[in-house]
Amino acid sequence: GESVGLHLPTLSVQEGDNSIINCAYSNSASDYFIWYKQESGKGPQFIIDIRSNMDKRQGQRVTVLLNKTVKHLSLQIAATQPGDSAVYFCAENFGNEKLTFGTGTRLTIIP
Amino acid sequence: DTGVSQNPRHKITKRGQNVTFRCDPISEHNRLYWYRQTLGQGPEFLTYFQNEAQLEKSRLLSDRFSAERPKGSFSTLEIQRTEQGDSAMYLCASSRAGGPYEQYFGPGTRLTVT
Numbered sequence: 001g002e003s004v005g006l007h008l009p010t011l012s013v014q015e016g017d018n019s020i021i022n023c024a025y026s027n028s029a030s031d032y033f034i035w036y037k038q039e040s041g042k043g044p045q046f047i048i049d050i051r052s053n054m055d056k057r058q059g060q061r062v063t064v065l066l067n068k069t070v071k072h073l074s075l076q077i078a079a080t081q082p083g084d085s086a087v088y089f090c091a092e093n094f095g096n097e098k099l100t101f102g103t104g105t106r107l108t109i110i111p
Numbered sequence: 112d113t114g115v116s117q118n119p120r121h122k123i124t125k126r127g128q129n130v131t132f133r134c135d136p137i138s139e140h141n142r143l144y145w146y147r148q149t150l151g152q153g154p155e156f157l158t159y160f161q162n163e164a165q166l167e168k169s170r171l172l173s174d175r176f177s178a179e180r181p182k183g184s185f186s187t188l189e190i191q192r193t194e195q196g197d198s199a200m201y202l203c204a205s206s207r208a209g210g211p212y213e214q215y216f217g218p219g220t221r222l223t224v225t
Binding site: 031032034036042043044045046049089091093095096097098099100101102103104 | 113115142144146151152153154155156159166167169202204210211213214215216217218219
């Protein structure tokens with residue numbers, strides 16, 4: 001069945017460096033993707049989204065890249081801060097209103 | 112705070128008891144979703160509503176689970192005859208209709224079945 005997976009379960013980055021979190025998706029019909037940040041004991045927090053007619057979208061310190069050819073999504077966080085430490089999920093939607101999430105990547109910022 | 116609220120935040124119950132959770136979405140959002148999340152996993156879709164109509168239910172939603180959104184505003188999720196396997200975080204999200212659009216999540220209700 002369709003699935004969204006992440007390449008790395010954990011990622012440690014020095015404070016101030018840039019981080020890149022990757023995600024592979026399997027459903028070529030997916031038309032909408034979202035990155036969420038989840039801190040311990042809290043619900044997922046929306047970070048940024050991108051539709052399949054785009055290949056790049058920028059927000060505040062974050063950039064999402066979409067490569068439909070290889071079905072790959074990435075989240076770049078610039079100048080990481082301690083508050084960026086969390087679990088990051090990518091989620092996909094293929095026209096049926098529900099989001100399919102991967103298992104997440106734990107990002108740890110090293111002071 | 113996303114504007115989506117859930118109550119209670121924590122619930123401990125004994126196996127076989129019934130539990131009910133409430134979700135209050137962002138007021139102008141027509142769509143309301145329920146997800147379940149177990150430790151170390153991403154959220155899994157359970158069901159969603161557009162206004163008061165329940166439009167899709169996951170196979171995860173067994174006969175013991177029922178969700179309602181009677182007036183198209185808040186929603187309740189009831190689990191009857193709870194089992195230890197029901198222990199999880201139950202998340203509610205809401206979004207505008209006509210999308211897909213971003214879904215905003217509440218803080219979740221953590222259920223522990225003993």
